[in-house]
Amino acid sequence: MSKRTRQYIGILFAIIVYYIVHEGAHLIVALALHAFKKINFMGIGIQIDIYRDRLTDMQLGIFCIAGVTATLITAYALVYFKDKICEIKNKLVKAIFYME
Numbered sequence: 511m512s513k514r515t516r517q518y519i520g521i522l523f524a525i526i527v528y529y530i531v532h533e534g535a536h537l538i539v540a541l542a543l544h545a546f547k548k549i550n551f552m553g554i555g556i557q558i559d560i561y562r563d564r565l566t567d568m569q570l571g572i573f574c575i576a577g578v579t580a581t582l583i584t585a586y587a588l589v590y591f592k593d594k595i596c597e598i599k600n601k602l603v604k605a606i607f608y609m610e
Contacts, residue, residue, distance in 0.1 A: 516605035523606045525554075528581070533558055535580035539573045 536558040540546040547559040560573065588595070588607065595607045 511602065513601075513605075516602050519602065520605035520607075527584075529556055531584050532577040532581045535576040536573060539576040543569050543573065545569070545573070 533556050537546065537549075540558055540560050543565060545560040545562075545564040547561050550557040550559050562570070565573065595604070598604055598607075
């Protein structure tokens with residue numbers, strides 16, 4: 511597999527993981543607060559739609575910050591495990607983790 515192919519797979523994987531982590535956190539909070547309305551698919555992106563009138567201002571703040579928090583925790587976990595990730599011999603896996 512060529513380096514360019516591995517890079518494209520790595521970028522695609524990063525986009526998918528981002529949506530799972532970031533929008534997934536919004537989804538979990540919306541479901542927990544009983545405010546989930548629907549998932550909007552917009553071009554290459556997605557958005558979690560909620561019933562705003564069912565949330566207090568504090569709950570809306572929690573909903574909004576959930577995605578950012580989940581993304582940052584995931585990023586710090588990747589940084590924490592960077593030495594282990596760098597030891598991986600598979601070039602495709604390294605490309606997925608942007609270590610090649």
